[in-house]
Amino acid sequence: MDAFSIQGGNRLSGTITVDGSKNASLPLLAATLLTDEAVVFEGVPNLSDIANMVRLLEELGCTATRVNSQIQIQSLDSSISHARYDIVRTMRASVCVLGPLLAKRGEVRVSMPGGCSFGDRPIDLHLRGLEALGAKIHLEGGDIVARCERLHGATIFLGGPFGSTVLGTANVMSAATLAKGKTIIESAACEPEITDLAKLLNAMGAKISGAGTPRITIEGVDQLGGASHTVMPDRIVAGTWAIAAAMTNGNVTIEKFPLDHLLAVTDVLSTVGVHVHQTDTSQDPVSCTVQVTSDRNLKPVMFTTQPFPGFPTDLQAQMMALLCLSKGNSIITEKIYPERFMHVPELSRMGARLVKQGSTVVVQGVDRLIGAPVMASDLRASASLIIAGLAAEGETIVSRVYHLDRGYEQMEKTLTALGAKIKRIDDTQVVDGLPIVDTVPAKKLVQPNS
Ligand code: EPU
Numbered sequence: 001m002d003a004f005s006i007q008g009g010n011r012l013s014g015t016i017t018v019d020g021s022k023n024a025s026l027p028l029l030a031a032t033l034l035t036d037e038a039v040v041f042e043g044v045p046n047l048s049d050i051a052n053m054v055r056l057l058e059e060l061g062c063t064a065t066r067v068n069s070q071i072q073i074q075s076l077d078s079s080i081s082h083a084r085y086d087i088v089r090t091m092r093a094s095v096c097v098l099g100p101l102l103a104k105r106g107e108v109r110v111s112m113p114g115g116c117s118f119g120d121r122p123i124d125l126h127l128r129g130l131e132a133l134g135a136k137i138h139l140e141g142g143d144i145v146a147r148c149e150r151l152h153g154a155t156i157f158l159g160g161p162f163g164s165t166v167l168g169t170a171n172v173m174s175a176a177t178l179a180k181g182k183t184i185i186e187s188a189a190c191e192p193e194i195t196d197l198a199k200l201l202n203a204m205g206a207k208i209s210g211a212g213t214p215r216i217t218i219e220g221v222d223q224l225g226g227a228s229h230t231v232m233p234d235r236i237v238a239g240t241w242a243i244a245a246a247m248t249n250g251n252v253t254i255e256k257f258p259l260d261h262l263l264a265v266t267d268v269l270s271t272v273g274v275h276v277h278q279t280d281t282s283q284d285p286v287s288c289t290v291q292v293t294s295d296r297n298l299k300p301v302m303f304t305t306q307p308f309p310g311f312p313t314d315l316q317a318q319m320m321a322l323l324c325l326s327k328g329n330s331i332i333t334e335k336i337y338p339e340r341f342m343h344v345p346e347l348s349r350m351g352a353r354l355v356k357q358g359s360t361v362v363v364q365g366v367d368r369l370i371g372a373p374v375m376a377s378d379l380r381a382s383a384s385l386i387i388a389g390l391a392a393e394g395e396t397i398v399s400r401v402y403h404l405d406r407g408y409e410q411m412e413k414t415l416t417a418l419g420a421k422i423k424r425i426d427d428t429q430v431v432d433g434l435p436i437v438d439t440v441p442a443k444k445l446v447q448p449n450s
Helices: 022-034 048-059 092-105 124-132 166-176 192-203 235-247 263-272 313-323 343-349 379-391 411-417
Strands: 002-007 013-017 039-042 062-067 070-075 107-111 136-140 143-147 155-157 182-186 207-209 215-219 227-230 251-257 274-278 288-294 302-304 329-333 353-357 360-364 373-375 395-399 421-426
Touching (some): 002 379, 013 411, 022 039, 022 048, 022 092, 022 166, 022 235, 048 062, 048 070, 092 107, 092 124, 092 143, 124 143, 124 155, 166 215, 192 207, 192 227, 235 251, 235 263, 235 274, 235 288, 235 313, 263 274, 263 313, 313 329, 313 343, 313 379, 343 353, 379 395, 379 411, 411 421
Parallel strands (some): 039 227, 155 182, 373 395
Antiparallel strands (some): 002 395, 039 070, 062 070, 182 215, 207 215, 251 288, 274 288, 329 360, 353 360
């Protein structure tokens, strides 16, 4: 297994460009199951989660061709509609195929995703939404089995105990495009990834309005066709780079920065004393160039994660790493996944002072973090440990970085280009957190279908 060795203390500086969004790409790729025609994507990031989704689509009878950042998918054989446990357990987002397969093929079997490292992640709202459209659903051998003649439009309330559901909205909205009649999704997720999905579906011939608001209306059509689509920039990756720049008191220019999608984050950063300002004249507020700089004295702040446009849960861990070095006490409350704090004990190993009470963590700022061997337990927790390692004194070894490779394309290369001292090493060569050999070459990420 790969690990990262980081020598902290270098200021990040230079220019980087944000890749296409992973979380937008996954439901976009699944939407190709709604048509027999080819759909072409530009800007799909080269990540292990994407490779897994493409593998799943191939198992479901699609052909996939990838040339650099462009992927073409075409659904050719509709005889297999079973998303097996082998794939679903590697990536929960496999559940994105549920709605498209049901609507197009009238039948689907998807292995029920289990819990994940940050708690229960039920899919009851996905199922309730599809049942409202007329699906008959039952559980069989750990699989969700759903069938329908033709789905019919309905008015569906999709809110749950933690607010709206992003992939649930994606599933129900995608399925409703081929339903007979009109569907209204109330309490729909407003995340930009949903707006991006609606943009693709409309380009394929769907009739969706209101995406990006809590009420989405879909007029069903008989069939969808092929289309071309450019994936939106990854707001979580962009936010991670901005926080990493701030953590090292750096000066980083970030291109294709989705400023409009990150206003809750830039607001918190500005309170902390981090400046994010647009440096180009782009009229596109979701793909502009910004410069990130910070004051040496970081101020504490209080924030709560919320559905969009609130502060994203996917940047909570990274922001916590930054606040470890602020002057005073910060308070972070997690309202989407109350147990998403696996980074807390690991940051504490690096000298952070963190007090967790339920879904809130009090961060008592310290003068310095100290490098240590730490273990990544999920994608965003990994990112926070790497950010902490960039500013810590001495060496930090972050093990199990396969979590990171799910959502950041060769992060070590980008950070090295910005002046960080970070190397990918072989975890099997690490004894008690101390590497016993030098580096091995960076492992190539899986190239889907190439
Ligand atoms: N929920 C339910 N019932 C459901 C679905 C969700 O109660 O049927 C609850 C969840 O347990 C959670 C809340 O609703 O408390 C929101 O979950 P949501 O369904 O919105 O999450 P998701 O769609 O499964 C996506 C992202 C996550 C991100 C969340 C929240 C993808 C592939 N995943 O998950 O991204 O944290 O939205 O914004 O888009 C990540 O990238 O690291 C990641 C985990």
